[in-house]
Each structure stands twice: as structure tokens, then as C-alpha cells.
Amino acid sequence: MxxxxxxxxxxxxxxxxxxxxxxxxxxxxxxxxxxxxxxxxxxxxxxxxxxxxxxxxxxxxxxxxxxxxxxxxxxxxxxxxxxxxxxxxxxxxxxxxxxxxxxxxxxxxxxxxxxxxxxxxxxxxxxxxxxxxxxxxxLPAGLRLRRAALAEPLSVALHAVLRAGSVAGRHVLVTGAGPIGCLVVAAAKASGAARVTVTDLLPEALSYAALAGADCVVRADDPGDPGWPAEVDVAIEASGVAAGLDTCLRLVRRGGVVVQLGMLPAGRSPFAGNLVVSREIELRGAFRFDGEFDAALALLGAExxxxxxxxxxxxxxxxxxxxxxxxxxxxxxxxxxxxxx
Incomplete structure (x- = not known):
């Protein structure tokens, strides 16, 4: 073979x-x-x-x-x-x-x-x-193999949202509109997020985020973009670059939660640690998934x-x-x- x-x-x-x-x-x-x-x-x-x-x-x-x-x-x-x-x-x-x-x-x-x-x-x-x-x-009844191929990355996204705690009724920021970032958007909306804002450097990637259910998309390299929120309740970093983590830490509200999902480059990565202290931000990692796999298949079968x-x-x-x-x-x-x- x-x-x-x-x-x-x-x-x-x-x-x-x-x-x-x-x-x-x-x-x-x-x-x-x-x-x-x-x-x-x-x-x-x-x-x-x-x-x-x-x-x-x-x-x-x-x-x-x-x-x-x-x-x-x-x-x-x-x-x-x-x-x-x-x-x-x-x-x-x-x-x-x-x-x-x-x-x-x-x-x-x-x-x-x-x-x-x-x-x-x-x-x-x-x-x-x-x-x-x-x-x-x-597979659940009616779910075809082609769409079911998204089960593993959607499970990763669902686990990241779960690590953030309840997002129901909250404003969620997602940095990075790659496949995982887009699935985080869908997972957050399915979990009851009231608003999801997504940032990325590429307009084409942001168009996929919109298809996934993002309420607002923002060019990460345009500080004048009117879509930038003043603050958010939860931020999920899905780009895997230090700049994305910095954006999350600066925009999440005091006492808010930041989830690092993107795998950063090997070695040391700088981050705004003083903000974690002075604003009592909770910085949490999200790695792979476990039981979310079954939930992912159910969600794929429903949407x-x-x-x-x-x-x-x-x-x-x-x-x-x-x-x-x-x-x-x-x-x-x-x-x-x-x-x-």
C-alpha cells in the first residue's frame, strides 16, 4: 500500500x-x-x-x-x-x-x-x-466522511474553549484564523459566546473565520481597524506566534482568561508577564483533547x-x-x- x-x-x-x-x-x-x-x-x-x-x-x-x-x-x-x-x-x-x-x-x-x-x-x-x-x-447518522475529517481539529478547538471556562454570553477574542482558529470560532459560538472577534494578517484567512461564525474580523497589522475591541472577556491564542499572545494579554479584561492554544516556536518566547500580575489575568494552556472527540462528531453532524x-x-x-x-x-x-x- x-x-x-x-x-x-x-x-x-x-x-x-x-x-x-x-x-x-x-x-x-x-x-x-x-x-x-x-x-x-x-x-x-x-x-x-x-x-x-x-x-x-x-x-x-x-x-x-x-x-x-x-x-x-x-x-x-x-x-x-x-x-x-x-x-x-x-x-x-x-x-x-x-x-x-x-x-x-x-x-x-x-x-x-x-x-x-x-x-x-x-x-x-x-x-x-x-x-x-x-x-x-x-459516525453519527447523516455525517459523511469528508466533513468528519474535521473531528480531530474541532476537538482541539472544543478543548481550548472548555479550558477558558464558560463563554456563554461573553465576548471572545481569537488570534489567528488558520484552520484551528476558525474551528475555535465555531466551538465558541456553539458554546454560547455572544460575540467572537478574530484577528489575522491575511484577509483570505479572515474570510474563512467569517464563514465559521465570527461576528467581527480584524486585520492584525491595522491598529486603526474599527473592529478592534476595547476589551474582551476571554482570549484564545491560536496563531502560535508571540505577537498573538501579546495581543490577547493586552485586550483581555482585568481578571479575564487567556488560553494559549497555538504551539509557540521552540525555546523561550517573550510575553507581557507584568500584565498577568497587575491585571490578575489567568493564562492557561490547552493541549490536544480527550472526551471532546465525541462532542466534535456530534457538532459536525448537526451543522x-x-x-x-x-x-x-x-x-x-x-x-x-x-x-x-x-x-x-x-x-x-x-x-x-x-x-x-
Whole structure:
């Protein structure tokens, strides 16, 4: 079978891989769609993401959906042929974080397509993949695989909104209108936010944020834009740059909450720490997700607006062109690879 493998920075290949067979407790899934994530782009362009560096070739991809093929010994789940989404995380279940109900920050987790550990955890960008059977989720009635491919990034967005506390009736600022930022907009509106303002440097990205439900979009490089709020109740940083965090800290109200969702560059990042002190701002991190995956699938099944965030579907053979497109935010929001084309 064929798979999308990263060998190093700027070295993305469609390689022939051995066909897998499910082991005990595992399910075999025929992958149909895989979403190109920002972390996939970082592995491609920089050979790593944050502090996680490539040390060996790795199959990319953790945003995957497909159909069940078969099960290994002792495994069960949705019937073969059922359309499913794959939860990409396998927490250890025994560390203090897992015991505390925070499996998303498990210190020994395995996550599809991640170089956080060596050997790396191979991802799901291949024609077939084996995963623990308990990670399969049958799609809600009426939800098609194409839209369901957004389940993983939407889960990330829902977790970030949850980390902010209740946003019902509040004004939420989102810095960064990439795919995750746009999904944060949708998640905040679904959670009852009264108003969502989004900032970004690119007008094309802001147009996607508007489609996701933003009430106001603002050019981040235009201090005279009349859309800038005087203050907000909650700010969620989704750009992954220090300037975005600075904007959040300066615009959130005294005693407000800032959630850092975007992965900042490796090493030290400056931030306006004095504001955290003098305004008693609560600065919280948001990393991946856990139970939000089921909520994401339910939300995707209930709202059509998400279709507008999928800007392209590219066959696996054109993987590199798909990555080029996904990296160009002036031309795309979420790009999917099609493994069944």
C-alpha cells in the first residue's frame, strides 16, 4: 500500500509500505480522508514541531477517517464496513495525569504521527492503518466522511474553549484564523459566546473565520481597524506566534482568561508577564483533547457550516502539492488527502 512519509525537512515522499494486519485488541481501518494539520506542515518544513524533532522516517497524519475492515483477537467495535473516525491518542492510563482525568497531557501517551517519542509513533496517512479498537468512533447518522475529517481539529478547538471556562454570553477574542482558529470560532459560538472577534494578517484567512461564525474580523497589522475591541472577556491564542499572545494579554479584561492554544516556536518566547500580575489575568494552556472527540462528531453532524472550511481534497499521489496548498493560507483553510481516490 501507499503512505505519506516524512524523511526530514523538505523531504516528503509517497512510499510503498507493507500492508498491516490487526494484532490483539486492534482494528484495521481503510483510511479515506486525512486532514493536513499544522504539525504535519512543521515536520515537512522544519523537520520537527515545537520541541519534537524527527529522528527517523515517519508516516504523518492524525486527522483520519475511514471504514472498518477487520479486528484482531479480542477486539470488537463497529461492524466491518462502518464509517468511523479515529481518536488519535492512546494514553497510558496509569500515570498521575491519567489518574487525575487529564489524559490529554498523559506523560507516556502515544499519538498518531508524532515524533515526541523514539521510535516515533507512525501516523495514519496510509491506505490502511491499525489502531486500538477502542479508538474507533462510528459516525453519527447523516455525517459523511469528508466533513468528519474535521473531528480531530474541532476537538482541539472544543478543548481550548472548555479550558477558558464558560463563554456563554461573553465576548471572545481569537488570534489567528488558520484552520484551528476558525474551528475555535465555531466551538465558541456553539458554546454560547455572544460575540467572537478574530484577528489575522491575511484577509483570505479572515474570510474563512467569517464563514465559521465570527461576528467581527480584524486585520492584525491595522491598529486603526474599527473592529478592534476595547476589551474582551476571554482570549484564545491560536496563531502560535508571540505577537498573538501579546495581543490577547493586552485586550483581555482585568481578571479575564487567556488560553494559549497555538504551539509557540521552540525555546523561550517573550510575553507581557507584568500584565498577568497587575491585571490578575489567568493564562492557561490547552493541549490536544480527550472526551471532546465525541462532542466534535456530534457538532459536525448537526451543522453544515463546517463544509465551507474544507478548501481542497487532493489524491494521495499529489501529497506534496497538498502540503504546499495547506501551507499557503492565502489559498486554503483545511486541506484533505484522499486515500480512496
Amino acid at each position: 501507499l503512505g505519506c512519509v516524512i524523511h526530514g525537512a523538505d523531504d516528503l515522499r509517497v512510499d510503498e509500505l507493507p500492508a498491516p494486519s490487526p494484532g490483539p485488541g486492534q482494528a484495521l481501518v481503510a483510511v479515506r480522508y486525512g486532514g493536513v494539520c499544522g504539525s504535519d506542515l512543521h515536520y515537512w518544513r522544519h523537520g520537527g514541531v515545537g520541541d519534537f524533532r524527527l529522528r527517523e522516517p515517519m508516516v504523518l497524519g492524525h486527522e483520519i477517517v475511514g471504514t472498518v475492515v477487520s479486528y484482531g483477537d479480542g477486539a470488537s467495535g463497529p461492524l466491518p464496513g462502518t464509517a468511523v473516525a479515529v481518536h488519535p491518542a492512546t494514553p497510558c492510563g496509569v500515570c498521575p495525569e491519567c489518574a487525575d482525568g487529564r489524559r490529554n497531557v498523559c506523560r507516556d501517551t502515544r499519538y498518531l504521527g508524532s515524533a515526541a517519542r523514539t521510535p516515533h509513533v507512525q501516523g495514519g496517512f496510509s491506505a490502511q492503518v491499525t489502531v486500538p479498537a477502542e479508538q474507533l468512533r462510528a 453544515d457550516r463546517f463544509d465551507s472550511l474544507i478548501s481542497a481534497v487532493v489524491p494521495l499521489g499529489g501529497a506534496e502539492s497538498a502540503f504546499v496548498l495547506a501551507a499557503d493560507r492565502s489559498r486554503s483553510c483545511k486541506v484533505l488527502l484522499d486515500f480512496g481516490a
